Amino acid sequence: DQQVKQNSPSLSVQEGRISILNCDYTNSMFDYFLWYKKYPAEGPTFLISISSIKDKNEDGRFTVFLNKSAKHLSLHIVPSQPGDSAVYFCAASPSGFNKFYFGSGTKLNVKP
């Protein structure tokens, strides 16, 4: 039973536009959420995180929004660049535990 879901396997956007990647979760115990970027045959690299006491966190071009009532988070990339093309994984960790649950990823393609 997958507790973190990314329902869009792929997303294509034009360079300079906004990319919005979505993630849904089912476990109400999750209180820490992260986004990772991954290239083929490489390990994931951390992008941005948010704890459940916040509903927004920004870092440069990347913003994560958390809607706890809807159990939904999203990653906004503005403006999108061709170098952003990769697979993006959403992850969540339950309160009091040092374990992380990952979604199946969304492959972002930013077209020049």
Add this chain to the structure above:
Amino acid sequence: EADIYQTPRYLVIGTGKKITLECSQTMGHDKMYWYQQDPGMELHLIHYSYGVNSTEKGDLSSESTVSRIRTEHFPLTLESARPSHTSQYLCASKFEGFNEKLFFGSGTQLSVL
């Protein structure tokens, strides 16, 4: 940024061989993890360790085993590799405390023929 290393990066072996995937980190992290990932799928936790001589199985059943004799070293062993073990194996570690991110190594892409 991440000082966590995995070797080999790529491994192609025949069925029945014993293999060990190496993972080392120089950050002094107590918590280390092994994930398995196939294309288009989520990362599945197969093993984790919260410190020396502490290892636990993850949520995905795996025929592999792990050991944690030193803080910095968390190797994964397959006694007899099979084609179904073909996958990417990712090692990760984190600082103590909650709300701390995972640092990942570069991964080992394993192909069993």
